Amino acid sequence: MEKFEIACIVDNQFGVLTRVASMFTRRGFNINSLTVGATENPKFSRVTISVNGDEKIRSQCIKQLRKLYNVKYVQEMKPENCVTRELALIKLKNNSETRPEIVSAVDIFRCKIVDFSPNTLCVEITGESSKIDAFLTIVEPYGILEMCRTGVVAVQRGCHYLTDEVLDESAFMETHVGDIFDER
Numbered sequence: 001m002e003k004f005e006i007a008c009i010v011d012n013q014f015g016v017l018t019r020v021a022s023m024f025t026r027r028g029f030n031i032n033s034l035t036v037g038a039t040e041n042p043k044f045s046r047v048t049i050s051v052n053g054d055e056k057i058r059s060q061c062i063k064q065l066r067k068l069y070n071v072k073y074v075q076e077m078k079p080e081n082c083v084t085r086e087l088a089l090i091k092l093k094n095n096s097e098t099r100p101e102i103v104s105a106v107d108i109f110r111c112k113i114v115d116f117s118p119n120t121l122c123v124e125i126t127g128e129s130s131k132i133d134a135f136l137t138i139v140e141p142y143g144i145l146e147m148c149r150t151g152v153v154a155v156q157r158g159c160h161y162l163t164d165e166v167l168d169e170s171a172f173m174e175t176h177v178g179d180i181f182d183e184r
Helices: 016-027 055-067 099-108 129-142 169-182
Strands: 002-011 031-038 044-053 071-076 082-093 112-116 120-127 144-149 153-156
Touching (some): 016 031, 120 129, 129 144
Antiparallel strands (some): 031 044
16 A cells, blocks of 8 residues: 545635544545645635555545535645655653764754753654654664654645635636625
8 A cells, every 4th residue: 555645625614624534534544644724815724634545545535525515626646746744843862872863863864953951852853754754763762752743744846736726716706606795
């Protein structure tokens, strides 16, 4: 099974995330990561979902997401056509013997030490998931006390962007004419 990312533009309303996540639950698809945030238009949110599966699962996820009313646009983010990043905060054991080796790993992986105490170091790392996984492998022997990862976010490369379709004026008017009259 391979990992793939799907990006969606959804209405920025309560309950939409529940509907999206419930669709995966009903179909028995496991979500590796789910990242949601605001877009340049306050009416919409962007959802990036990372899933493991074969071509059948990939196709089914996209088809089912497109059926949801509040989902305005769905696209698979193919690795060759997008930039993906993830953020992790990792709290490590810190002592005078291991500190130089940890700091060396931080420099090599271009991380940042964002908190320091006599007994702990907190490291911030951003990049592709594989970079974060490699860093974790290196620092694991020193003692990982705590860790949190944001999940994957992705944008298309070049002049293309996910909201091309959504923000096309005619498509926008067709799907949101009711919204315009409701605001009056």
